Structure formats: structure tokens, C-alpha cells
Amino acid sequence: MRIRGLEIRVFDGVYPPSEDTFLLMDAVSGERAARGLELCSGTGAVGLSIASRVGEMVAVDLNPAAATNTLLNYRENGMTAHVVVGDLFSPLHGEFDLILMNPPYLPDGDGAPADLAWSGGASGRLIIDRFISEVGDFMSPGGRAYMLQSSLNGIHESIERAESEGLDAQVVGRRDFEFESLVVIRMIRKA
Numbered sequence: 001m002r003i004r005g006l007e008i009r010v011f012d013g014v015y016p017p018s019e020d021t022f023l024l025m026d027a028v029s030g031e032r033a034a035r036g037l038e039l040c041s042g043t044g045a046v047g048l049s050i051a052s053r054v055g056e057m058v059a060v061d062l063n064p065a066a067a068t069n070t071l072l073n074y075r076e077n078g079m080t081a082h083v084v085v086g087d088l089f090s091p092l093h094g095e096f097d098l099i100l101m102n103p104p105y106l107p108d109g110d111g112a113p114a115d116l117a118w119s120g121g122a123s124g125r126l127i128i129d130r131f132i133s134e135v136g137d138f139m140s141p142g143g144r145a146y147m148l149q150s151s152l153n154g155i156h157e158s159i160e161r162a163e164s165e166g167l168d169a170q171v172v173g174r175r176d177f178e179f180e181s182l183v184v185i186r187m188i189r190k191a
């Protein structure tokens, strides 16, 4: 598919760029960075949309097919990224100026997450809460993190958790739908 000047291929079983993807792309469209990271990269479309203004780009996805898909989309659009199969921050070290994540965030009953692409566990906060508690350790001084989430799993809870981790957090993008709102929360280290 063609998205904002990029040719994005979507492998079987990989999350296709959707409204949440586009909202996160819009929120980060003015960014630039020396070292950027996209977690939960899927097709890699979000990171790719700003890759020309990022010195070194790293992408991580737990699904090997998604990681391969990310790598291929970077190559086919003439960009490079270091792509890693892994669980959130666990394969990473060092600091990043810019961190992006559109995670699986939908509440999913009581059991284990049913689908890696969209299920955020019973409350929908499984990945979101891990991200908030770990992101500060990977942010350079002056670094910014942008996380997408839904009103279905507690926007204020995310902001309060981020604040308690020493981050300033605010909603910088929003799109309202009939049954939920999608927001982008930007986090920066408190001065």
C-alpha cells in the first residue's frame, strides 16, 4: 500500500497500517533525532515516515515476520534500520532521542493475550505499563517518547504513571471514534 509517499508492504499476519498508525505518524511528523527507536514496529511504517530525519534508526518487534517486514520496507524505501526481534526494551542498550510505540493496547478478557498485534491483556495495559516504567532508562537527556493508546484503557492512568516515573506527559494527538478515542501521549524527562 502507498502511505504518505512510502511504499509499505504488509506481510501475512502483520498488523496493517491503520488509524492508530496514522495518528502516531501525524504526531511525530515534525520530529528529528540522532538516534531513534520504534518499538512494536509491525510494518515499520511509523519509523519509516521520519527515518530521513533520524541519524540511526532501531526497530523492535516480537513477531519475527513483523521484524522481517520492517526490514524489507526500509530497504524498499531506500532507508536503513537496525531491526531486532525481541520483547520491548529487552534487546536494547544505550539511549535514544526519540522513542515511538504503537503497542497492542486493546482489552482482551481474562486469559493470556490472544493476538500479539492488538491484545494488551485483560486491561489492555500489559505493554503500555511496561513501556512507561522502562522508557526513562532509554531516553537521552532531552529525549522524547511518543506512545499511542486508547481511551478504553485509561489515558489518565498512563499520564499519572508516567509522572510518577519522573516524566512529563501530555496528550499531543487525538482522534475520536464512536466507541473510543485514540491518543498519542508524549513523555519527556522532568527537568
Ligand SMILES: C[S@@+](CC[C@H](N)C(=O)[O-])C[C@H]1O[C@@H](n2cnc3c(N)ncnc32)[C@H](O)[C@@H]1O
Residues within 6 Å of the ligand: 014, 015, 016, 017, 018, 020, 021, 039, 040, 041, 042, 043, 044, 045, 046, 060, 061, 062, 063, 066, 086, 087, 088, 101, 102, 103, 104, 105, 116, 117, 118, 127
Ligand atoms: C498495533 S501493532 C502496531 C504496528 C505498527 N507499529 C503500526 O503502527 O502499524 C503492535 C505490534 O506490536 C508487536 N508486539 C506485541 N508485543 C510485543 C512485545 N512485547 N515486544 C515487541 N513488539 C511487540 C506486534 O507484533 C505488532 O507488530
